[in-house]
Amino acid sequence: MHRRGFLAAGLATVLVSQRAIAQMKMDDMPGMDMGGHAGHDMGEAPQSTVVLPEGKVLRDLPRLANEAGTPGLFKAKLTAQRASVRFAEGLDTPILGYNGTSPGPLTFANRIPEETSTIHWHGMPVPADQDGNPMDPVATGADRTYSFDLPEGSAGSYWYHPHPHGKTAEQVYRGLAGAFVVKPKIDPIPAEYGDTVLVFTDLRLAADGTMPDNTMTDLMNGRVGDHVLVNGQKNPRLTVPFGTKRRFRLYNATNARFLRLSFDQASMMIIGTDGGLLEAPVAAKEILLSPAERLELIVSFDKPGPDTLYTLDYDRGWMGPGRPVDAGLTLFTVNVSRTPAEPVPPLPDRLRPIAPLGAPAVSRRLVFTETIAMNASGMEMGFLINGAAFDMNRVDIVAKAGQVELWEIVNKADMDHPFHVHGTQFQVVEHERDGKVSKPAYLSSKDTVNVARGETVRLLLRQDRPGPRMYHCHILEHEQLGMMGVVDVQA
Incomplete structure (x- = not known):
């Protein structure tokens, strides 16, 4: 894989159903009396009673080591396999992970028992035969080398996840996803702002720590977990001096949760979307990330004290019972100290040119x-x-x-x-x-x-x-x- 870039190990939670049509038996529909059948539970997942620890220091996603010794070339191996992690005290959760973790860290090794898989390079301009689409599965026990050049101008915040026919949803919610950041030769954003990846996933755990299968409600609406995680942690914290300007790359790696987000006090400037930087920064009081979308922000922390990134309500439509609570979730806490930050260069007024695509044929x-x-x-x-x-x-x-x-x-x-x-x-x-x-x-x-x-x-x-x-x-x-x-x- 050529070009300036790095693979930030990902995290995941998402997806399942192996048919193009979901079949619901009459007696699975709540409150319906058809032919003498009493209405039964539609399969709505019970609210988890598992408590996850909060407030740990935000961790950076681990990076894949580059095995290539040639400038401009990136080479690594991703192995999809069963693993176990501890989200909650005393409970081990079976997951699927790349290289044994989720978040986990291009040769792809499929070690998922009895399931095909692929790696789809979401958003990246790769050749069709390297795209990991459902028509190009990697059998269990097999290896597949993905090789591609990234063209000039493709710097951006991408990600990767499986795309096998009928199993994409389940493999992602069980742990297979990762962030892929492609850097430009010359970055107009001052290096002093840092570059912090925040990957949002959501998690549903049974009382024994396992991940329950999808219900019919999940199939209709998409799976929405009980806990929203940031880099695999619940409400992690970050401490910064006041006056800090921080660059964040936000990834919505959930399968179905819409994230309408705002900070308590900090101001936000949108500087980039899925495929890279905007032409100029745009101020925003709130943002909406639908599943799979990404945004780049510059966030200015100008007031001492705790500042939280929290969710606002968003009605994206819901069928049946069990609509999740969307508003008032604290996802990430930044503790702004009273120590002033060192002076940093201002954010440029212009970031890059974007040529309009022009008249369609x-x-x-x-x-x-x-x-x-x-x-x-x-x-x-x-x-x-x-x-x-x-x-x-x-x-x-x-x-x-x-x-x-x-x-x-x-x-x-x-x-x-x-x-x-x-x-x-x-x-x-x-x-x-x-x-x-x-x-x-x-x-x-x-x-x-x-x-x-x-x-x-x-x-x-x-x-x-x-x-x-x-x-x-x-x-x-x-x-x-x-x-x-x-x-x-x-x-």
């Missing part, structure tokens, strides 16, 4: 819907794009490499769906909801965008490398229940 329309249908054996539910569930053997779109396209993503479903396209970064150009059209607050490079229920998002994209690419909802249970398609990019 082709327009496409993708419509998200949910379906619930009755049959002889029960109730079938699916998540569809243009009325169809994912079929690995079907090509849904044929595109031409190097050609700009306008994609119109229409959400007619009852909940938000974060939309992800493999192999490229796109530019969001317009939102429309309730007849009102708005432009994004800034031009940026994105690979994932939230499409709220009832909303239409229009984006420009260009695939520069030929081969099959996936596009899908990044609530990974929804992906597995059919909300995914294949675009074949032709030279």
